[in-house]
Amino acid sequence: MATPPSSTPANSPLEVFFSYAHEDEGLRDKLANHLKLLERQGVIKKWHDRQILPGSEWKGQIDGHLESAHIILLLISSDFLASDYCYDVEMTRALQRHDAKEAIVIPIILRPIDNWNKSPFGKLQALPTDGKAITTWSNQDEAFTNVAQGIRRVAEAFNSGSSAADTTPQPTVTPPPSPPSPSPLMSQTNTGNSTGWQINVSGGTVNIGHPPQL
Incomplete structure (x- = not known):
C-alpha cells in the first residue's frame, strides 16, 4: 500500500x-x-x-x-x-x-x-x-x-x-443581508382591566376589542 x-x-x-x-x-x-x-x-x-x-x-x-x-x-x-x-x-x-x-x-x-x-x-x-x-x-x-x-x-x-486545494484562492462570498423581521400583523394590548388587539396597518395601528381611553 x-x-x-x-x-x-x-x-x-x-x-x-x-x-x-x-x-x-x-x-x-x-x-x-x-x-x-x-x-x-x-x-x-x-x-x-x-x-x-x-x-x-x-x-x-x-x-x-x-x-x-x-x-x-x-x-x-x-x-x-x-x-x-x-x-x-x-x-x-x-x-x-x-x-x-x-x-x-x-x-x-x-x-x-x-x-x-x-x-x-x-x-x-x-x-x-x-x-x-x-x-x-x-x-x-x-x-x-x-x-x-x-x-x-x-x-x-x-x-x-x-x-494543492489549500493554495488555490477561493472567491469570497458575502451572504446577503437578512431581511428585517416583519412586524406582527396583530398584537395583544392591555388597557386597564380590558384586553384588546392592535392591528398594524399602513400608516399606523388600529386598536380593537376595548374602548378608547378618555
Whole structure:
C-alpha cells in the first residue's frame, strides 16, 4: 500500500512521477532539466519509465512508482490522449489517488489539444498558466520555467502541510443581508382591566376589542 503524502518524513524529497507518451520524450527531458534545481535542493526526486533497468519487469516498476509518487505530472498532448496505457491506466489511477488525497496530479499541457478541459483531468488546475500549451510559447524556456515555478509552489505547500486545494484562492462570498423581521400583523394590548388587539396597518395601528381611553 502506498504511503500517503501526509506521512512523508520531514525534509524528504517528494517523488514526482512523469506520465507521458514516448512521442513527447524530448519535451519531457526539457521539463526534467528545468526541475533539476529542485532535485539538487532536495525538494523533489523525479521518476519516469526510462529509469527502468534492463531485465526489470516494467509494468511492476511503473505501477509501484505510480502508487508511491507524491506528485504526478500528466504530460498532455494528442499522443498522450491516444495512448491507451497513458489514458486508461496511468491517468485513471492518478486521478483516483488525487481524489483520495493520496497524491497531487498536475496536468502539463505540452501541445495544443482541442477541448482538453472537458476531459477527466480538466477539473484540475493545469500548467503553464492558463493551460497555454508549451509549444505555443514564443520562448519555450519561459514556459518550462513557469511550469517549474508552479511545481515548486505545490511542493512547498505540500511540505508545509497544505494541499494543492489549500493554495488555490477561493472567491469570497458575502451572504446577503437578512431581511428585517416583519412586524406582527396583530398584537395583544392591555388597557386597564380590558384586553384588546392592535392591528398594524399602513400608516399606523388600529386598536380593537376595548374602548378608547378618555
